[in-house]
Amino acid sequence: MNKPEVKMTAPPSQERKIVNVPELFPDLIAKHAHPGRFVHYDEKDSPWVPFGENAAIKHLLFDTRHNIYSNILWMKGPAVVGTHKHRGYVVMMCLEGSVHYLEYDWLATPGCFIYETPGEAHTLVTDHPEGCKLFGWMQGPNEFYDPEGNLVMTADVWWFMDHYESYCREHGIPLNPELYL
Numbered sequence: 001m002n003k004p005e006v007k008m009t010a011p012p013s014q015e016r017k018i019v020n021v022p023e024l025f026p027d028l029i030a031k032h033a034h035p036g037r038f039v040h041y042d043e044k045d046s047p048w049v050p051f052g053e054n055a056a057i058k059h060l061l062f063d064t065r066h067n068i069y070s071n072i073l074w075m076k077g078p079a080v081v082g083t084h085k086h087r088g089y090v091v092m093m094c095l096e097g098s099v100h101y102l103e104y105d106w107l108a109t110p111g112c113f114i115y116e117t118p119g120e121a122h123t124l125v126t127d128h129p130e131g132c133k134l135f136g137w138m139q140g141p142n143e144f145y146d147p148e149g150n151l152v153m154t155a156d157v158w159w160f161m162d163h164y165e166s167y168c169r170e171h172g173i174p175l176n177p178e179l180y181l
């Protein structure tokens, strides 16, 4: 009989050993579960796809069921990503450089965590001489506006997928199936 679970200060981690974990529904999991993914930072797993004049995006994941897309945005020097409104949520972490929104008073540096919610509209800026790299996990469409406040572009999972696939097609790069959940 299994021992009852007890409160621990951290999980057991003494042994480098793969443990067979009890599972009530192995057949269902084998039939229906989606495998996890790994995308190496190397260009061969996902290239830097130009995004405007001075930025690039490394696509990491497209989940069409939930309109979720994940990527790293690399702004290569001082730059702006124009005012946009989120219709879903965003999880971001600054990996390199620094970045802020004109609308808020914080500055994100490496390791800083950013969470954005539906309805927020804001303007992304990096003043760092080397720009920034931002990891993002985004759900739902982002609406982009021109300086007069006119809606000019909607970016959702299909826009990001097209951004990736168009570049790969143009450059003869095979699509990486790991990116498609």
Ligand SMILES: [Fe+2]
Residues within 6 Å of the ligand: 084, 086, 090, 116, 122
């Ligand atoms: Fe945003």
